[in-house]
Amino acid sequence: MPLDDLVLGLQRALDRLVRRLRLGPPPSPGRRRLLIVQIDGLSRSVLEEAIARGRAPFLARLIHRRGYLMTPMCVGLPTSTPAFQLAAMYGVRPDIPGFHYHDKRRQTDVYFPRGGDAAHVERTQAAGRRGIVNGGGTYGCVFTGGAASNLMTFAMMKRPTGAGLIRAASNLVVNAWVLVKGTIASTVEVVRVLLRTIADPVSAASGNWKWLAIKLGISVWLRELFTLAAARDIYAGVPAIYVNYLDYDVAGHAWGPRHRRALRALRRVDASILRLWRVLRRVPEYRYDLYVLSDHGQAASLPYLKVTGGRPIEQSLFEDFFDPEGVRAVSTPERKHGGLATGIEALRAQRAPGFFQRFVNYLEQDFPWVLGGTRSVRERGGIRVIAAGPNAFVYFLETAEPWTLERIEERYPALAARISASPGIGIVLVRSANGPLCFWRGARYGLDTLAAGPFAKRPDLERVVEGIRDLMAMPSAGDLVIYGIDAPQGNVSFVAEVGAHAGPSTDEMQTFMIHSRAVTVPTPITHPVQLYPHFARYQVDAA
Numbered sequence: 001m002p003l004d005d006l007v008l009g010l011q012r013a014l015d016r017l018v019r020r021l022r023l024g025p026p027p028s029p030g031r032r033r034l035l036i037v038q039i040d041g042l043s044r045s046v047l048e049e050a051i052a053r054g055r056a057p058f059l060a061r062l063i064h065r066r067g068y069l070m071t072p073m074c075v076g077l078p079t080s081t082p083a084f085q086l087a088a089m090y091g092v093r094p095d096i097p098g099f100h101y102h103d104k105r106r107q108t109d110v111y112f113p114r115g116g117d118a119a120h121v122e123r124t125q126a127a128g129r130r131g132i133v134n135g136g137g138t139y140g141c142v143f144t145g146g147a148a149s150n151l152m153t154f155a156m157m158k159r160p161t162g163a164g165l166i167r168a169a170s171n172l173v174v175n176a177w178v179l180v181k182g183t184i185a186s187t188v189e190v191v192r193v194l195l196r197t198i199a200d201p202v203s204a205a206s207g208n209w210k211w212l213a214i215k216l217g218i219s220v221w222l223r224e225l226f227t228l229a230a231a232r233d234i235y236a237g238v239p240a241i242y243v244n245y246l247d248y249d250v251a252g253h254a255w256g257p258r259h260r261r262a263l264r265a266l267r268r269v270d271a272s273i274l275r276l277w278r279v280l281r282r283v284p285e286y287r288y289d290l291y292v293l294s295d296h297g298q299a300a301s302l303p304y305l306k307v308t309g310g311r312p313i314e315q316s317l318f319e320d321f322f323d324p325e326g327v328r329a330v331s332t333p334e335r336k337h338g339g340l341a342t343g344i345e346a347l348r349a350q351r352a353p354g355f356f357q358r359f360v361n362y363l364e365q366d367f368p369w370v371l372g373g374t375r376s377v378r379e380r381g382g383i384r385v386i387a388a389g390p391n392a393f394v395y396f397l398e399t400a401e402p403w404t405l406e407r408i409e410e411r412y413p414a415l416a417a418r419i420s421a422s423p424g425i426g427i428v429l430v431r432s433a434n435g436p437l438c439f440w441r442g443a444r445y446g447l448d449t450l451a452a453g454p455f456a457k458r459p460d461l462e463r464v465v466e467g468i469r470d471l472m473a474m475p476s477a478g479d480l481v482i483y484g485i486d487a488p489q490g491n492v493s494f495v496a497e498v499g500a501h502a503g504p505s506t507d508e509m510q511t512f513m514i515h516s517r518a519v520t521v522p523t524p525i526t527h528p529v530q531l532y533p534h535f536a537r538y539q540v541d542a543a
């Protein structure tokens with residue numbers, strides 16, 4: 001967009017002036033720099049369909065006319081953003097079994113959008129390694145990857161007063177422009193929904209307003225902010241940038257991965273990548289390498305409540321398996337948060353550091369799937385159940401170490417087989433003395449016999465086996481790991497969403513990385529851990 005260019009040009013001139021006055025020389029050209037654009041939640045098959053149908057015209061152009069390659073990538077298990085990003089940013093196989101889980105050793109839940117949780121995981125699991133975004137900028141990520149500048153990155157949500165905010169605040173011109181554009185776009189969207197609601201008040205009402213809130217928050221304001229922040233970093237020659245566009249994933253959860261609204265969100269992300277591309281072309285001396293990748297895909301899914309007529313998974317498990325005689329299970333609600341109004345009040349009261357966190361909490365209350373899952377937890381009689389998406393974890397809290405099947409079934413005979421045969425359930429994973437086991441439709445499979453059962457038709461069976469082995473080796477994975485993926489009713493999610501991920505379906509596990517033909521990437525990419533040495537080379541260059 002020519003106006004964007006004008007604004008970025010103005011900001012650049014201003015930066016140059018400021019640098020001349022106090023900051024010294026501009027960054028040296030020559031070294032190669034890293035720009036990673038993540039399209040959250042986009043499977044390879046949806047991208048291929050979108051390209052074929054003209055829904056991602058810029059990515060199509062990169063591949064067909066600019067000599068870029070699309071390398072297939074398998075992302076391992078769980079198919080979840082924090083697991084992907086920790087592996088890619090630090091080169092470790094993380095102990096992150098889902099977006100929301102329990103840590104028996106610390107006796108606490110880990111829930112990524114909660115302030116401090118992401119930062120703790122990053123601090124304790126990065127193995128003292130240098131992150132691939134060290135000295136750079138991350139936007140919309142779960143972890144910082146070592147970046148000095150972070151906006152809407154979970155690990156920095158609690159204290160966004162760091163360099164990210166200062167840098168954002170110093171970008172006066174860019175910020176003012178985001179404000180103008182965001183306001184105009186928001187007004188247009190509000191008017192559109194108003195007109196639609198007037199035309200068809202009954203059917204339009206709820207869906208339209210819900211969608212409007214997401215579109216404004218994530219697809220207008222955040223995308224705009226991320227794009228301009230990244231563009232600004234490129235002009236400044238920042239050594240590494242990792243920007244994560246959330247739009248498509250959020251729309252996919254709400255409407256389904258192939259719904260027209262999700263594809264429209266993808267189209268807008270595609271346009272943002274084009275804008276970044278144009279900026280890259282203007283500073284060839286900085287030698288940025290562009291990578292466009294996805295952290296996981298989504299499976300079209302059916303909410304579990306629809307299968308059971310309104311009974312959540314935690315309730316089913318307690319009533320049917322753990323405590324059939326017991327009194328009504330008592331849910332243990334987590335601390336309630338104040339929502340947006342409180343956030344604004346806090347901002348007024350100069351307690352601004354909590355503001356981003358409060359925005360997240362506000363989103364979480366009304367749009368839990370925006371953040372990848374609800375905080376749905378029940379505990380009674382020493383058993384804690386956490387539903388995080390198409391996955392639910394059962395923890396026996398008596399001991400800190402994981403329970404094997406042998407130990408579980410001493411108390412609850414044939415438990416895993418019985419759960420796997422109940423409505424809305426796909427597979428149940430459990431550890432045993434002889435390694436992980438998988439239960440499906442009431443029958444038991446070892447990792448060597450999966451081809452005879454739930455994964456009979458998978459050409460990437462080896463990846464599924466490796467993923468299950470990784471997942472069940474994580475100390476924080478539940479003593480039972482229950483998936484709604486591949487239930488008799490279809491793919492089922494334990495939260496209210498129609499696009500889901502965390503599980504082993506092909507669309508969830510198989511994604512892509514688009515990159516220049518001039519760079520040599522590891523092939524095949526069977527796990528994001530392989531990306532680390534490749535991206536870390538840009539850091540070695542820096543030293």
Ligand SMILES: [Zn+2]
Pocket residue numbers: 041249250253371372501
């Ligand atoms: Zn998601």
